[in-house]
Amino acid sequence: MTEAEFLAALRALPLHPGALGLRDDAARLGRLVLTSDTLVEGVHYLASDPPGDVAWKLVATNLSDLAAKGAVPVGVMLNYPLRAASPPAPTAPADWDTAFLAGLAEALTAFAAPILGGDTVSLPPHAPRVITLTALGDAAHAPTRSGAQAGDALWVTGTIGDAGAGLAIAQGQPGAAELLAAYRRPQPQLAAGQALAPQVHAMMDVSDGLLIDAQRMAAASGLAVAIDLAQVPLSDAYRTHAGDTRAARLAAATAGDDYQLLFALPPHRTPAAPATRIGVFAPGEGLTLHDAGTPLPLPAALGYQHGG
Amino acid sequence: MTEAEFLAALRALPLHPGALGLRDDAARLGRLVLTSDTLVEGVHYLASDPPGDVAWKLVATNLSDLAAKGAVPVGVMLNYPLRAASPPAPTAPADWDTAFLAGLAEALTAFAAPILGGDTVSLPPHAPRVITLTALGDAAHAPTRSGAQAGDALWVTGTIGDAGAGLAIAQGQPGAAELLAAYRRPQPQLAAGQALAPQVHAMMDVSDGLLIDAQRMAAASGLAVAIDLAQVPLSDAYRTHAGDTRAARLAAATAGDDYQLLFALPPHRTPAAPATRIGVFAPGEGLTLHDAGTPLPLPAALGYQHGG
Structure with missing residues (x-):
């Protein structure tokens, strides 16, 4: 089964x-x-x-x-x-x-x-x-992943891809201790979640990969979402490790284990915790990706898919 | 460990x-x-x-x-x-x-x-x-296992030993379907527990054996408990299967998986659910056993002991 x-x-x-x-x-x-x-x-x-x-x-x-x-x-x-x-x-x-x-x-x-x-x-x-x-x-207000509305912006806390780079380091690749720590000792974003919960339309954590989790939020909300790869927040340590090419950004956005918070916020609203605006929800369905306006094909794998 | x-x-x-x-x-x-x-x-x-x-x-x-x-x-x-x-x-x-x-x-x-x-x-x-x-x-009132008082009577719901006999039947011994069912499909005593909770001083379920669990309640309450083996309630099916000898009663009282409720009630109080009075708590410590007044040595094993 x-x-x-x-x-x-x-x-x-x-x-x-x-x-x-x-x-x-x-x-x-x-x-x-x-x-x-x-x-x-x-x-x-x-x-x-x-x-x-x-x-x-x-x-x-x-x-x-x-x-x-x-x-x-x-x-x-x-x-x-x-x-x-x-x-x-x-x-x-x-x-x-x-x-x-x-x-x-x-x-x-x-x-x-x-x-x-x-x-x-x-x-x-x-x-x-x-x-x-x-x-x-x-929790007084517990947002679901299904409440995003068309026009909402998609935001993410912290930086993305550090844990994925840390996994490669755990497997023997040379790299920074900071990245290994992001993989081995992830930090749940409790304070950010508590601050954001009353203002967001939808929220979930990024566990399987930014792209796949964003796609799941859009699907649960019955919407389409467009993500600007150029806006995906990378740490200095990640840039040093993997570079800042489109491939490095795609690797970060499809790696799992980040445990950052992904949330939908009405346009023009400022989030109550530090976060980066990376996309926008619209009527329709599915995930689309662009690099500062240049459309990109979706990668073959959007993140970690749980097996049967 | x-x-x-x-x-x-x-x-x-x-x-x-x-x-x-x-x-x-x-x-x-x-x-x-x-x-x-x-x-x-x-x-x-x-x-x-x-x-x-x-x-x-x-x-x-x-x-x-x-x-x-x-x-x-x-x-x-x-x-x-x-x-x-x-x-x-x-x-x-x-x-x-x-x-x-x-x-x-x-x-x-x-x-x-x-x-x-x-x-x-x-x-x-x-x-x-x-x-x-x-x-x-x-639960509005949740009794612990440690609240028994000296002078309280020890009571148990239902009958004891049926699941133990059912285990032997599951392992190949001939016997009644009713006993096998007591082992394979135990019935949690939810209604009895809800009725009894407001009136008992202590309550726990009989999972490892009547004697060992009674000893645990006495120890948690800082008391001694004396059990009358002659009062331990046996089902007709159990008597037919194992007899009504002292050995059969000891087997019932040390077998596990009964999932009946064991509770301490002030003397002269009538329990709010069908149950049998099988013993009494007193100052001191430890479990003693008698058969309608005749002192009995404790069996080597009082019930199922969890391994390391």
């Missing part, structure tokens, strides 16, 4: 209205915002990745979904598998657990997200770890 | 007050009650178990924790792994997923617990499934 087939089957089950049809990154329960992410070893992270970074990323990606709702973190539930050591050569999984807990402590402290509960289970020696974190937040 | 070591490490991290020190089966957030359970294939269920029963049990065990808080189910979050087929002989995991979804639909409908959200991930072909369900409930 593919993920799309499974989701379609889930949608046929009794759904809470707060599930928003399972078409958003978070559920609503009154003022409460709920989101949950599961990481699978070998799928979402490598067994050789630093365990503290795995913990940090698990917390950060969940809190990024809260940030997109303008929510203040309330707490997290952790479902954690304790893997048995594999005889005859024990792989010291306790060291992994200890390092994971250290990264978890850093992230929960950094983002003021205390532990509420969860479950701890035993895992056979050779099974890949499957780790779940569920985050709860409090 | 053992589960006890991991929990101790978690308790050293920032904890939400509603986590109750990670010493209860559920967390509190205002009126909201949160609980989460993870099932591992080969640990909590067998790959050969009917997938619909696995889904039912996952829902039922979570809702049983809500029942012990007197909570009304609000919704559930599901974190589900879609396993890839294993070449060259595909094991048709889609059939497993489909059957799981059917059991999930039955349970969610039976207990009026709609889906709020969750996450769906890909799993490598040979990895054991790790499935997490998080349940949310609403």
Whole structure:
């Protein structure tokens, strides 16, 4: 069964209205915002990745979904598998657990997200770890990704592409520590999300790539969106690493893991948090791309596509 | 790292007050009650178990924790792994997923617990499934397991031991379908829990065994508890299956998976839901057992002990 087939089957089950049809990154329960992410070893992270970074990323990606709702973190539930050591050569999984807990402590402290509960289970020696974190937040106004209106401008916080360059560095390419940190220790934009939530028409985080996520916001809102590649904000570190060519800009706009906030704002409105205007919504459908006015063909892949 | 070591490490991290020190089966957030359970294939269920029963049990065990808080189910979050087929002989995991979804639909409908959200991930072909369900409930009065007072009577709903006998039947022993159903399709005592919550001093569900769970309630309350084995309620089906000897009663009182409610009630008070008085709390500590007044030694195992 593919993920799309499974989701379609889930949608046929009794759904809470707060599930928003399972078409958003978070559920609503009154003022409460709920989101949950599961990481699978070998799928979402490598067994050789630093365990503290795995913990940090698990917390950060969940809190990024809260940030997109303008929510203040309330707490997290952790479902954690304790893997048995594999005889005859024990792989010291306790060291992994200890390092994971250290990264978890850093992230929960950094983002003021205390532990509420969860479950701890035993895992056979050779099974890949499957780790779940569920985050709860409090939000007065929680924007969806589907509220953009024709004429709205498309904005993004921070810079784009740093984490994608960091992934290449993690895989052995030379490059700046700053870019590697953007990949390994992403920063959920909680303060920006809280400031922006009351004024935006739609908001989501950039997790799979700027272009694919912008296309998703436009589709959810029943609109077309045009993005000016020349406006996509790049960091100095990214420019030094990849250059400022059209190819480098396309690579940044289609790389994932940025965890910046993408939002739709009425024209002539100034965002309440630092951000860059990169496009505009219009009646119609689909994503179009241009470079300071020169139309560009869409790249073959707009970002990371979840497999079946 | 053992589960006890991991929990101790978690308790050293920032904890939400509603986590109750990670010493209860559920967390509190205002009126909201949160609980989460993870099932591992080969640990909590067998790959050969009917997938619909696995889904039912996952829902039922979570809702049983809500029942012990007197909570009304609000919704559930599901974190589900879609396993890839294993070449060259595909094991048709889609059939497993489909059957799981059917059991999930039955349970969610039976207990009026709609889906709020969750996450769906890909799993490598040979990895054991790790499935997490998080349940949310609403409760005005949520008893803990630590509030029993000296002189309180210990009561239990329903009958004890049926699921233990059902497990033996699932493993090949002949026996009644009713007992197998008690094991495969446990019924969380939601209505009883809602009726009892305002009047009890302490309440928890019987998941690991009557004796071990009663001992835990006494320990959490800083008390001793004495249980009369002769009063432990057995079903007719259980008596037919196992007899009504002392050994059969001890087997029932130390088997797990009953998901009945165990509670402490002031003496001379009548419970608001059908239940049986099986013991009494007193100052001191520890569990003692007698058979209509004749002291009994404690069995070597009081119930299911979670491994490291």
